[in-house]
Amino acid sequence: MGKLLPTVLDTKYENLLREERSLAKAVTSAVIKSRPVTVWEIMIPILFLLNFLQFKRARETFSLNFLFTKKLALEATRDMIKDGLSKEEAMGRIKDKTRDILAADKKGIYSQKIRQKQMQEMDLLIDHYRRLLEAEGKDYASMMKNAYQTSEKYTTFLRQLRKAETEVYRASHQTLRTAGASEVIFKMEQATERIRRAQTDKIFGIGS
DSSP states (O other): OOOOOOOHHHHHHHHHHHHHHHHHHHHHHHHSOOOOOOHHHHHOHHHHHHHHHHHHHHHHHHHHHHHHHHHHHHHHHHHHHHHTOOHHHHHHHHHHHHHHHHHHOOSSOSOHHHHHHHHHHHHHHHHHHHHHHTSSOSSHHHHHHHHHSSHHHHHHHHHHHHHHHHHHHHHHHHHHOOTTHHHHHHHHHHHHHHHHHHHHHHHTTTTO
């Protein structure tokens, strides 16, 4: 049997996930800057390769961490529509997944407080993603314009999302107490806001 053509829902899901990955990579690039190659790396190629691989892994890990709640919420929303689940059932699946992660953590990196704040963020994201997935259009811009109609309505959602994300960052900072965390959080928030604002202007034709 040949491979089935993707459904409209699958196409819209992939387009949304691609957009969230793009945002995660852009924020990562803004936070983890490239550095100039040292003379030692020029003289010793293997040193350059090792340093480059460490840098690449750091960026990939950071990007995946940023994407964590978005991907879980998007998957849950797709399952709601595809399997006819209620929001409570979809959130229940997320609770089970994050509970397993919490139980498996032996280093105290993932705390109950972080999990609770992430659940609040994902509760908000599920409503957002459902609005997009049920809107007319398959590409991201069409879904956005048909779901929110105006930039003002979308900006209202973004303010709510930023508040929820800030709560997650604050809980993470309080749990880990890592030196330099405040600076990283500040850079993340600034980059995220800048990229989302530019995206909003482009989609809704502001300033064009």
